[in-house]
Amino acid sequence: xxxxxxxxxxxxxxxxxxxxxxxxxxxxxxxxxxxxxxxxxxxxxxxxxxxxxxxxxxxxxxxxxxxxxxxxxxxxxxxxxxxxxxxxxxxxxxxxxxxxxxxxxxxxxxxxxxxxxxxxxxxxxxxxxxxxxxxxxxxxxxxxxxxxxxxxxxxxxxxxxxxxxxxxxxxxxxxxxxxxxxxxxxxxxxxxxxxxxxxxxxxxxxxxxxxxxxxxxxxxxxxxxxxxxxxxxxxxxxxxxxxxxxxxxxxxxxx
Numbered sequence: 001x002x003x004x005x006x007x008x009x010x011x012x013x014x015x016x017x018x019x020x021x022x023x024x025x026x027x028x029x030x031x032x033x034x035x036x037x038x039x040x041x042x043x044x045x046x047x048x049x050x051x052x053x054x055x056x057x058x059x060x061x062x063x064x065x066x067x068x069x070x071x072x073x074x075x076x077x078x079x080x081x082x083x084x085x086x087x088x089x090x091x092x093x094x095x096x097x098x099x100x101x102x103x104x105x106x107x108x109x110x111x112x113x114x115x116x117x118x119x120x121x122x123x124x125x126x127x128x129x130x131x132x133x134x135x136x137x138x139x140x141x142x143x144x145x146x147x148x149x150x151x152x153x154x155x156x157x158x159x160x161x162x163x164x165x166x167x168x169x170x171x172x173x174x175x176x177x178x179x180x181x182x183x184x185x186x187x188x189x190x191x192x193x194x195x196x197x198x199x200x201x202x203x204x205x206x207x208x209x210x211x212x213x214x215x216x217x218x219x220x221x222x223x224x225x226x227x228x229x230x231x232x233x234x235x236x237x238x239x240x241x242x243x244x245x246x247x248x249x250x251x252x253x254x255x
Contacts (some may be wrong), residue, residue, distance in 0.1 A: 112142035158201070168196060175201040183211040192241035199250075200234045202226060216245040224249040231255075 041054040083092045108115075116132035117139060136149035156171040166174050169188035176182075190196045205226030212223065216236070226232045233251045238244060 108141045110142055112140065115139045115141060166198060166200065168198060172198045173201070174198060175203070177203040178205050178208050178210065181209050184213055186213050186236075186242060186245075189238065189242035192239075192243070194241075195237070195239045196242075197235065197237040200236065202232050202234065204229055205232050212247065213242070213245055215243060216247045218247050223247070224252070227253050 043054060081093070083090045085091075115138065116134060117137050118130040118132060119137075120130055133149075138147045139145070140147075154172060156173050159167075159171050159174050161167075161174050161176050164176070164182055164184050166184065166186045167188055168186065168190070184200075186198075206228040210223075210226075216223075218224065224232075224234075230253045232249065233254060235248045235250050237246045237248075
């Protein structure tokens, strides 16, 4: 049996050796057996002036520090997680895989089938979930039919025009006060095959001569007589890119 006492510590930085750590009963100035174990070693490498512990077992601590950049040979089976999931695709650790960034876009104009429009709740970033409305919003690529199971409304403000030009890129509801001879024109008309319509809210439309856009068709072939002092509302519609317009008087002398 050995008596355990405090011994001087000698620095050993010039040797390339493996040391076995001694283990003893707790306390000092006690008798007992000193133990060592080949599964707990300290190795000092002179060439790199570094040292490291070799532990054949589990190392546990309240915390670890360091980047871990030199950790090698850790088997996947030793990890808690055996795979990672990215964008819904699971990839096993130690293997390779591919991640699809997004859906493939196909220009479908022939499928005679019902397609459901994707609905989201955000205007920026990315979606993890998208919704559809099977009974209220659908589309058929072959016929071009859009089904909406509710009220269709357009978000549009009244646009006051001052240069006698109706710009359809701005909206679909326009107002104007006639103050002299007026010639109306329409710009940014959708191409032929696409229908387009707008409302023109006129004040004092009958006070001066008005020349309507080219080839405007009226009921009985005659433009309506408008109020010289008052408000009239008209509607116009085209299906051939503005080559022909159909005009309608919706209301006259509105208060």
